[in-house]
Structure formats: structure tokens, C-alpha cells
Amino acid sequence: MFRNAKTGDKVYDIRRGYGVIVNIQEYDMYPITAQIGNLIEEYTLEGKSHISNEIPFLYWDKPEIIAPPKPLPDLKVDTKVLVWNDNGNIKYKRHFSHFDENGKIYCFLQGTSSFTANNARFYMSWDNCEVVEND
Numbered sequence: 001m002f003r004n005a006k007t008g009d010k011v012y013d014i015r016r017g018y019g020v021i022v023n024i025q026e027y028d029m030y031p032i033t034a035q036i037g038n039l040i041e042e043y044t045l046e047g048k049s050h051i052s053n054e055i056p057f058l059y060w061d062k063p064e065i066i067a068p069p070k071p072l073p074d075l076k077v078d079t080k081v082l083v084w085n086d087n088g089n090i091k092y093k094r095h096f097s098h099f100d101e102n103g104k105i106y107c108f109l110q111g112t113s114s115f116t117a118n119n120a121r122f123y124m125s126w127d128n129c130e131v132v133e134n135d
Contacts, residue, residue, distance in 0.1 A: 001056065002032050002045050012059045013041065034058065072099050073131065078113045081105075083126035093132070097123040105129045 005011075009021045011034050019036030029051065030042035043049055047056030075081070079096040083105065094107035097114070106123045108114065117123070 001047050001060075002043070002058070005032060010060075011036075012062045013057050014059065014063065015057055016041075018062075032058065069103065072103055073129075075131070078108075078115070080132040081107060081129050082132055083107055083129050086127045091130075094126075096129075100125070 005021055005024060007021055007024060010018065011021055012018050013034070013036045016036040016039065019034045019041075021032060022035045022040070023033035025031040025033070030044055032043040032045065032047075034041050034043065041049060041058075043056075043058045044051055047058035049057045075096045077096060077098070081094055081096050082091040083094050084091045093111070094109075095111075095113040097106040097108050099105055104125045106125050107129075108117050108123050112118075112122060
């Protein structure tokens, strides 16, 4: 990662923030020396602060961490749930219908279920949901 690094290059340590490369040793286990704030740190050419580290600490810029989406609960149609929207604090008893492609939950309206709903579109979306264990 840092094979073409030069003295003066701006770098980012995920533990300490931005810094600058102050020295490069050609034949050394830790050839990259960077000043991060008031600290002087040494790194491998892969950006590791110790050769046994699994991930590097040093990058060219602040890395963007993208968390995977939270997995959807495995709910069967008609599972009893409590639902509510972000702008309200009242929870409603409903029967689960489905999740859409964006993970939004849909429940049958007004206490109906897949068996009693008047038509296939007798449901609405909610912001939050929790499964009713015992009722």
C-alpha cells in the first residue's frame, strides 16, 4: 500500500487521525515513519503498526466504514407483532404481512390477518416492530 510513499505525504491512522510521513527507510521491517499529532509511529509497507496485526492502521485518507444492513427477522406471515412509527409512542397489535425490498415492515390493517384481510393490499408499513412472545 505504501510502496510509493514519499516524505511529506499526508496519511491517516485510524486510532489517532491525520498525520504526515516524516521518514522512509528502504530496508527495514517498519520502513514508514509518520508523525501523528505529537507522536512518532512506525509502520510496515502495508500500513500495520505491528507485523502481527490483521488489519492496517495507516491509510492514505480516512477510510469509509460501511456497515452491512441489519438482517431482517425471520417472521412468518401472521406472526403477532407490536408496531409503531418513529413519530409516535403508541404501539399497535398487528399481524405481520411482509418486508419490502428495502426492509420496511408491513402488517395487516385493523387486527386482520392473511385469512381475514379483505384483499391482498389490506396492509400498511411501520417504522418499528417487535414480536409478541406471549399475549
